[in-house]
Amino acid sequence: MKQTAPRSNYLGVGGWIWAGNYKLERYLYLLHRITGLGMLLFLTFHLTATTVFRIQGQEVWETTMALLSNPWLKAGEYLVAAAFVYHGMNGLRLILQEFGFLLGKPTPPIYPYKDALRKKRLWVVVMMVVIFILALVFLFDFIV
Amino acid sequence: MAEFNPEKITFKVQRYNPENGGAPHLEKFTVPFNKGMTVLDGLLYIKENIDSTLSFRASCRMGICGSCGMLVNNYPHLACHTQIEEFHSDKLTVRPLPNLSIIKDLVVDLTPMFSSHKQIKPYLIRGEAGMEDPNAEFAQSPQELNTFLQFAYCIKCGICLAACPTSASDRLFLGPQAMAQCYRYCADSRDQGQKERLPLVDTDHGVWRCHLAGACSEACPKGLDPALAIQLLKRQLAAEALGLGKRRPPSPVVPPIKESKPKVPYPDFTVKKEK
Amino acid sequence: MRRTRLHLLHMFSGIAIAVLAGIHMVALHLEEVLAFFGVDASEPTSWGAMIARSSQGIWVGIYIALLAFLLYHALYGLRGIILELTPSARKERVITWLFVVVGIAVFIWGSYVPISLLSS
Numbered sequence: 408m409k410q411t412a413p414r415s416n417y418l419g420v421g422g423w424i425w426a427g428n429y430k431l432e433r434y435l436y437l438l439h440r441i442t443g444l445g446m447l448l449f450l451t452f453h454l455t456a457t458t459v460f461r462i463q464g465q466e467v468w469e470t471t472m473a474l475l476s477n478p479w480l481k482a483g484e485y486l487v488a489a490a491f492v493y494h495g496m497n498g499l500r501l502i503l504q505e506f507g508f509l510l511g512k513p514t515p516p517i518y519p520y521k522d523a524l525r526k527k528r529l530w531v532v533v534m535m536v537v538i539f540i541l542a543l544v545f546l547f548d549f550i551v
Numbered sequence: 552m553a554e555f556n557p558e559k560i561t562f563k564v565q566r567y568n569p570e571n572g573g574a575p576h577l578e579k580f581t582v583p584f585n586k587g588m589t590v591l592d593g594l595l596y597i598k599e600n601i602d603s604t605l606s607f608r609a610s611c612r613m614g615i616c617g618s619c620g621m622l623v624n625n626y627p628h629l630a631c632h633t634q635i636e637e638f639h640s641d642k643l644t645v646r647p648l649p650n651l652s653i654i655k656d657l658v659v660d661l662t663p664m665f666s667s668h669k670q671i672k673p674y675l676i677r678g679e680a681g682m683e684d685p686n687a688e689f690a691q692s693p694q695e696l697n698t699f700l701q702f703a704y705c706i707k708c709g710i711c712l713a714a715c716p717t718s719a720s721d722r723l724f725l726g727p728q729a730m731a732q733c734y735r736y737c738a739d740s741r742d743q744g745q746k747e748r749l750p751l752v753d754t755d756h757g758v759w760r761c762h763l764a765g766a767c768s769e770a771c772p773k774g775l776d777p778a779l780a781i782q783l784l785k786r787q788l789a790a791e792a793l794g795l796g797k798r799r800p801p802s803p804v805v806p807p808i809k810e811s812k813p814k815v816p817y818p819d820f821t822v823k824k825e826k
Numbered sequence: 827m828r829r830t831r832l833h834l835l836h837m838f839s840g841i842a843i844a845v846l847a848g849i850h851m852v853a854l855h856l857e858e859v860l861a862f863f864g865v866d867a868s869e870p871t872s873w874g875a876m877i878a879r880s881s882q883g884i885w886v887g888i889y890i891a892l893l894a895f896l897l898y899h900a901l902y903g904l905r906g907i908i909l910e911l912t913p914s915a916r917k918e919r920v921i922t923w924l925f926v927v928v929g930i931a932v933f934i935w936g937s938y939v940p941i942s943l944l945s946s
Contacts, residue, residue, distance in 0.1 A: 411569035413652030413660040420911070422719020426649060427626045429714065432765035436716065439762070440907065447900045454893075454932070458939040465873045472871050488855055495844040501763055502837050507786040510779055516701050520774025524765040544859065545851075551858045723913040749827075755909055755918055759833045789834060792827040 431531065432524055439497050442490035449487045481549065488545045493538050500534045557641040560584045562593055564605065565646040567653055575653065577644070578602075584635065590623050590643065591630035594657075607657040614772060617706030620713070621657050622646040627710040629772040648713035661709050663722070667729040668707065671751050673736060676744025677801065687805045689741040695802070702735035702780050704773050711767035711777050723756035727767035727777035730758055734780035737787060740802045749788055758784055836902045839895040846892040880943045890937045897933055901925040 418426055423437060460471045474480075503509050509530045510523040524531070560582050567575035580601050582593045591609055598605050609619040612631045619630040623645055624638055635643065651659040675682065711727040712718045718726050725733075733752050737745050752758040761781045768778040790796035852860070854870045869875055879885045905921055 413654045414567060414569065414575070416647060416649050416651060416653050416659070417722065418649045418719040420720055422650065423716045426714060426716065426719060426766070427622065427770070428624075429626075429764075429766045429769055432763065433716065433769075436762050436764035443900075443903050444907070447904060450896065450900060454936055458936055461876070462939050462943070468873055468876070475871075488851060491847065491851060495840075495848070498840050499844065502840065504763055505782050505785050505837075506789060507779075507783045510782060513698060513701050513776065513779060513783070515697065516704065516774030516776075518774065520771070522765070522768030522771070522774075522776045523779040524763075524768060545855060548856050548858045717910055721910040721913045724910075753827060753829050755829060756913060757829070759829055760906065760910060788827070788830045792830040792834060 430525075431528075435497060435531070439494060439501070442494040445490050446487060446494065485546065485549045488549070489542045492541045492545065496534055496538045496541070500530065504530075555636050555639055556586065557584055559641065560588075560593060560635055561642045562597060563642070563644045564594070564597070564657070565644075566605070566656055567647075568604075568655060584641075586636075588635050589631055590621075590628065590633045590635060590645065591619055593635060593643070594630060594645070605657075606655045615706065617708035620648050620659075620708035620710045620772075622648055622713065627713045627770050629708060629710070632772050648709055650712050650715070650718045651709055659709065661707070664707065664709050664712055664726060664728055667725045668732060671725070671729050671733040671736075672744060672748055673732045675736065675739065675742050676747060677741075678743045687807060690802045690805050691740050695740040698740075699735045699738040701775055702731050702738075702777075705732060705735075705775055706773055708772065710770050710772060714766035714770040716764050716766065717760050717762065721756055721760060724760050725752060725757055727761070727781065730761070730784060731775065731777035731780035734784040734787075737784065740799065743801045745787070745791075749791060752784060753788055758788060761785075832902065836899060839899040839902075842895045843892065843899055846888055846895065849888060850892065877943075880940055883944070886940045886944050889940050893936045894933060897929045901929050 423440070456471055456475070460467050475484075500509075504524075509527055511526055513523075562580040562582055563577045564580060565575050566578045567573075580597045582596050582601075585592075589612075591612060594605070594607055594609075598607075607619065607621070607630070609631060610616040611618075614629050614632040617629070620627060621630050622628075623630065623633060624640070624643060627648055630645075645657065647653050647657045647659045651661060651663070654660050705728065707728060709728070711731075715724075715727055717724050730752055733748055736742050737748055758781060761778075763778060763782065765778045768776045771777065787796075857870060902925075905925055908921055909918055
């Protein structure tokens with residue numbers, strides 16, 4: 408009989424994004440990762456602007472600031488602010504839950520099954536509402 | 552809700568035969584529907600009546616053996632545990648579990664899962680006294696039992712690995728199954744193996760690669776909560792690293808029963824003994 | 827317990843960033859909201875306001891602490907993502923040392939600028 412190695416079926420990065428019809432937390436995890444990477448990208452631009460351009464004096468700084476007041480870049484800046492709010496507040500929830508708070512104790516599984524995250528979904532929803540309100544506050548200030 | 556009672560169900564099953572080569576492809580089968588039919592019943596009908604080359608793994612037909620985990624309509628299920636009626640659709644797409652290698656058709660290679668399960672030492676470890684020459688059981692209260700009991704119900708079907716986003720890309724990741732079992736033994740009051748087990752999950756591909764996506768707990772067909780177990784394991788690791796928390800001694804061996812008088816007197820014999 | 831300590835530091839730096847960058851964001855973005863509470867913070871990105879901030883020791887301290895926490899948090903997070911993509915022990919060592927070097931270099935440059943501006 409011919410022996411063949413099993414065919415790999417790892418989903419790879421695609422599996423981070425979608426692996427089936429799952430609910431809320433899996434997408435919060437994905438958004439946490441995306442906002443983190445996005446802010447790291449922003450950080451490189453931001454550090455360049457505040458060190459390399461700032462140290463060259465008033466004129467270079469003011470040209471940079473004039474460049475950054477472009478409405479598209481302002482919108483991008485708002486996205487960074489919203490990402491910061493999300494990443495920070497969701498991170499706070501993750502820290503609490505990773506230490507076993509807001510999750511309850513292990514209980515014997517009784518049908519219909521409910522896992523700890525679904526039993527304590529309220530905390531996740533509360534955090535999402537807080538994030539939404541803070542993001543609206545920042546939006547208000549960017550528009551005014 | 553409207554009564555779900557179609558005449559026929561269309562199964563789209565992913566086929567892959569390593570000997571013929573070629574990429575996995577979907578094949579259509581039409582199966583007559585009976586009320587109370589599970590996905591596994593449909594697959595068995597196909598194997599018996601339509602195409603006997605279809606391969607899948609199944610044994611107990613009652614959600615105990617953990618052989619028939621598969622992706623039904625894009626969600627991992629135990630085929631024997633899942634009524635076709637649940638989907639309210641006469642089209643079913645059946646695929647092997649992702650994040651594991653395909654051997655043939657719907658059969659996946661569970662070896663990585665079992666090897667990482669073995670790696671975390673899934674047995675009681677006792678200190679100096681050891682498990683040598685046991686002459687009595689270890690004492691354990693019902694409360695102590697409840698801290699880990701649900702994780703002892705794991706049937707090792709591999710569904711949590713199929714759901715986990717970290718397992719999707721990280722092949723060295725221990726996976727939710729093994730780490731939940733690690734917690735199950737570390738939380739056991741009879742166990743003393745924390746010192747041996749915690750370094751095994753405190754690696755670059757261990758407990759800190761879990762980001763609480765919660766998909767493993769959501770998908771688990773036995774209602775276990777691997778995500779909760781991993782978070783509690785993180786708590787133990789953090790307490791160990793910071794030197795917090797109190798250390799409990801392992802539960803003692805139940806002392807041998809001393810000979811005592813029976814508390815209830817035996818009733819008199821109803822038939823008189825003959826002298 | 828080495829990875830656990832590194833991860834605990836990651837979590838702690840996350841909380842520190844939430845506080846320090848929170849101050850930074852409120853001061854620089856919420857000028858209308860601050861004005862409502864009676865704090866005058868108009869045009870926080872103008873040259874004058876920026877120089878005024880960088881001559882105050884407290885702001886320079888906040889920026890340098892924020893930079894240190896941010897670099898650790900960001901590079902540790904990125905390292906985790908890269909390790910999930912390409913799991914291998916050899917790459918892990920290379921990535922870790924590369925990130926340590928990059929982090930220290932950026933930190934020295936990023937803290938040199940505000941300190942040099944503080945004295946000017």
